[in-house]
Amino acid sequence: MENLLKQTCLHDLHVELGAKMSPFAGYDMPIQYSGIIDEHNAVRHAAGVFDVSHMGEIFISGPDAERFVNHIFTNDVRTLEPGGILYGMMLYSDGGTVDDLLVYKEKEPQHYLLVVNAANTDTDYAWMLEQADGFDVKVDNRSADWGQIAVQGPEAEKAVCATLGFQEAAPLAFYTFCDCERDGKRIIVSRTGYTGEDGFEIYADPAHIRNYWNILLAAGVKPCGLGCRDTLRFEAGLPLYGDELTADISPVMAGLGMFCKLDKPEFIGKDALAAQKAEGVARKLVGIELADNAVPRAGYPVELEDGLQVGVVTTGYHSISLDKSLCFALVDSEYTALGTPLWIRIRKRTFPGSVVKKRFYQTKYKK
Amino acid sequence: MSKIAEGLLYSESHEWVKVDGNVAIVGVSDFAQEEMGDITYVDMPDIDDEVTAGDDFGALESVKTSSELVAPVSGKVIARNDELEDKPELINEDAYEAWIIKVEMSDKSELDALLNAAAYENIAK
Numbered sequence: 001m002e003n004l005l006k007q008t009c010l011h012d013l014h015v016e017l018g019a020k021m022s023p024f025a026g027y028d029m030p031i032q033y034s035g036i037i038d039e040h041n042a043v044r045h046a047a048g049v050f051d052v053s054h055m056g057e058i059f060i061s062g063p064d065a066e067r068f069v070n071h072i073f074t075n076d077v078r079t080l081e082p083g084g085i086l087y088g089m090m091l092y093s094d095g096g097t098v099d100d101l102l103v104y105k106e107k108e109p110q111h112y113l114l115v116v117n118a119a120n121t122d123t124d125y126a127w128m129l130e131q132a133d134g135f136d137v138k139v140d141n142r143s144a145d146w147g148q149i150a151v152q153g154p155e156a157e158k159a160v161c162a163t164l165g166f167q168e169a170a171p172l173a174f175y176t177f178c179d180c181e182r183d184g185k186r187i188i189v190s191r192t193g194y195t196g197e198d199g200f201e202i203y204a205d206p207a208h209i210r211n212y213w214n215i216l217l218a219a220g221v222k223p224c225g226l227g228c229r230d231t232l233r234f235e236a237g238l239p240l241y242g243d244e245l246t247a248d249i250s251p252v253m254a255g256l257g258m259f260c261k262l263d264k265p266e267f268i269g270k271d272a273l274a275a276q277k278a279e280g281v282a283r284k285l286v287g288i289e290l291a292d293n294a295v296p297r298a299g300y301p302v303e304l305e306d307g308l309q310v311g312v313v314t315t316g317y318h319s320i321s322l323d324k325s326l327c328f329a330l331v332d333s334e335y336t337a338l339g340t341p342l343w344i345r346i347r348k349r350t351f352p353g354s355v356v357k358k359r360f361y362q363t364k365y366k367k
Numbered sequence: 368m369s370k371i372a373e374g375l376l377y378s379e380s381h382e383w384v385k386v387d388g389n390v391a392i393v394g395v396s397d398f399a400q401e402e403m404g405d406i407t408y409v410d411m412p413d414i415d416d417e418v419t420a421g422d423d424f425g426a427l428e429s430v431k432t433s434s435e436l437v438a439p440v441s442g443k444v445i446a447r448n449d450e451l452e453d454k455p456e457l458i459n460e461d462a463y464e465a466w467i468i469k470v471e472m473s474d475k476s477e478l479d480a481l482l483n484a485a486a487y488e489n490i491a492k
Contacts, residue, residue, distance in 0.1 A: 036430040037405050227431055293408045295428045317430065318407045347410065347426060347435070 008053035009147045009206030010213055017223060025118035027054045029226050036227040040320045043195050043232055047153035048224035049216045052201070053209065056121030057146045058114045058128065062137035065110040071267055072131050073103055074251060074260040077112070080105040085175045085190060088259045090127065091269025095250040095276055099124050100241055102192065104177055113188070117241045131268065147209030151216065152199030152224075152232075154364070160189065160200045163219045164212055169200060174365040182208060194229060196236025196363040234315050235322065237287070237359030243298060243314045244285055244328055252276040253330070254285045255358060283311065284336045287360060288327050290353040293318060294346045296327040301345045310335050313344065319360060325353075326360050369398040369491060372463045376478060377487035380437040383463065384481060391440045391470045391478075395427065397462040398491035403429040406458050409451040410436075411467060416444045418470060420477045425467070427458070440477045442470040 005028040014021065019030035030051065032039060042048045060069055069077050075088030084105050090098040099120040104113040116124045125141040132139055151160050161170040168178050169189040177190030185205050193199035202212060217223060230240065239245050244254050251260050252273055261267075262274055290296065296316030301309045316327030327344070335342060336355060343350040371377075376384040381399035385392040400406065408428035418424040423435035424444075446469040451457060457465040472478075482490075 031431075032404070035405055231430060294410060295408055295433060297433055318428065320430065347423070 006054075008051055009209055010051045010053060013210070013213060014051065014223075019223070019225060022226075024226055025054055027118065029054065030223070032225040032227040033223045036225075036231060037320055039222055039224040040228040040231050042222035043153045043197055043224060043228065044321055045154065046222070047151060047155035047159050048222045048228070049159075049213065050150040050152065050224050050226075050229055051213070052150050053147040053206075054118035055148055056116040056118060056124065056141065056143040057148075057203065058116060058121075058125060059140040059142055060112045060114060060128075060137055061108075061110060061140070062135070063110060064135040064137050065112055068132060068135040068137045069103060069112050069114070070264060071135070072128060073101075074267060074269070074273075075103070076261040076264050077103055077105060082107045083176050083178065085177060085192060087175075089245065089251050089256070090124065091250070091267075091273070092247060093268055093272060095252070095269045095272030096247040097241070097245040097249060097251065097254075098127055098247070100239065100245055104188070104190065107179065120241060145205065146203050147206045148201060148203050149209055149213060149216075150193055150195075150199060150201045151221065152193045152195040153197050155221075156197070156199040157366075159216055159219065159221050160202070163221075164202075164215060166202075172200075172366075174198075174367060191366060194238060195232040196238070196361050196365075197232075198364055198366045230315075231317055231320055234317055234326075234328070235319055235361035236363050237357070237361070239285075239328075240315065249285070249330065250276060250281070253281045253283055281333060283330045284333050285314070285328055285358065286331050286336045287356045287358040288329050288342055288344065288353045289356045289360075290325040290327075290344060290351050292351045293325055294349075294351050295325055296329075296344045296346060296351075302329045302331055303343045303345055303350060304335070305341070305343060307350075310342070321361055324360075325351075326356075328358060331355075369396070369401050370463070371396065371398075371484050371488055371491060373484050375463070376439070376481035376483065377491075378437060378439040378481055379490060381491070382437060382439045384439050384478070385466075386478065389472055389475065390445065391442070391472050392466045393439060393468050393470060394466045395436070395458060395462055396487070396491060399427075399434070400458050400462045403427055403434060404431065405429055406455045409455045409458070409467065411447045411451070412444050414444055414447065418442060418444060418468075420480075427455075436467065438470070439481055440470055440472050441474055442472040445469050445471045
């Protein structure tokens with residue numbers, strides 16, 4: 001099976017560094033290099049660099065581009081200035097989630113870049129083509145041409161602007177980007193990330209990405225794998241498609257309603273979301289903090305004191321930055337108020353905890 | 368290459384047993400701690416709990432995964448290594464020094480089903 005796995009443009013460098021490699025979203029990806037805890041702490045206190053070249057880049061252009069993106073996307077791109085970025089979802093008409101994604105509004109009118117999850121790139125592309133009927137747009141999946149690295153942490157600005165020389169990225173606010181040209185190639189630098197820290201994501205051709213990766217490592221930026229990418233995003237209260245958002249979990253259930261603009265004239269899934277907001281949903285995503293150090297894992301039952309199951313864990317860790325056992329769980333709505341006592345069944349025992357805010361870690365974005 | 372201590376017995380699920388009369392001292396092998404990575408929590412049974420050979424009696428947690436501890440022998444838990452509550456990383460530092468529980472065996476013949484160091488070497492890779 002291994003030879004069927006795709007490789008990013010940095011694959012040989014991961015192997016050379018001795019990374020623990022594992023299949024993820026059809027790619028052979030680095031899970032860790034020096035260790036998840038060490039890499040996690042580097043991002044919280046200094047800077048780390050992630051290979052996220054597996055992410056999908058789909059370009060939308062044409063006379064109907066804005067109308068089309070607003071048709072498939074829950075957030076409202078009419079509010080975007082060129083160089084601005086919005087987070088949101090694509091939905092099925094029943095409100096279930098196709099994917100969560102970033103939309104970049106380019107300088108050129110009616111041009112957008114949609115950055116989607118690696119595991120969903122093919123499904124998303126097919127979904128977009130299907131929905132494009134009747135719109136005068138070009139939907140162009142360029143994922144194979146673009147590499148991507150994420151540089152994250154309090155020292156990320158120094159690494160990207162000084163070490164890599166992207167001085168033009170220094171003034172960027174969170175969720176904005178700039179176009180940089182190097183050696184005749186287009187390079188996109190955005191102030192975005194998935195860690196709860198300040199940071200940048202750099203999109204470029206494979207040769208430039210390899211060069212930037214090597215320069216950053218030589219400057220002491222720590223290579224970071226998907227292992228700590230998950231612990232970091234979890235602490236910052238960020239969902240992962242497949243765990244906290246799925247075809248069965250709508251953004252309203254996941255507590256992401258603020259990224260769904262029901263005042264837009266229309267978008268796919270709008271009516272279903274409006275009904276969910278009006279009538280309430282059966283289950284909602286919550287954060288739970290345990291009193292004990294036992295670790296809740298995805299799939300473990302959430303119970304009341306008498307053993308009645310009222311939910312299920314979607315992601316859980318013993319948080320590295322907060323030194324507490326925490327999880328996200330999908331729980332029957334009547335038990336989701338902050339402070340509600342809940343128990344988690346971990347193997348043969350249950351451990352008490354209570355509902356807390358999902359953003360466990362105080363995020364440090366550049367405003 | 369992980370270390371395999373001589374003179375201990377091993378289970379196929381990577382626990383080791385040191386026999387001291389009628390008492391089995393139980394830990395996990397160096398191979399097991401290497402596979403887990405940084406261990407962050409050890410879920411241990413209480414004193415006087417009964418454990419059954421082949422059934423789980425607790426678990427190790429690392430950042431990414433949890434792994435059940437399987438009892439290599441049956442009997443009553445007469446001691447547990449409470450030092451692991453605050454310092455689970457002791458298992459990473461020396462898996463053969465950091466024992467987890469001591470079991471008063473109810474059936475010493477269960478030891479015959481365990482592997483010696485040479486036989487365990489074949490599966491710890």
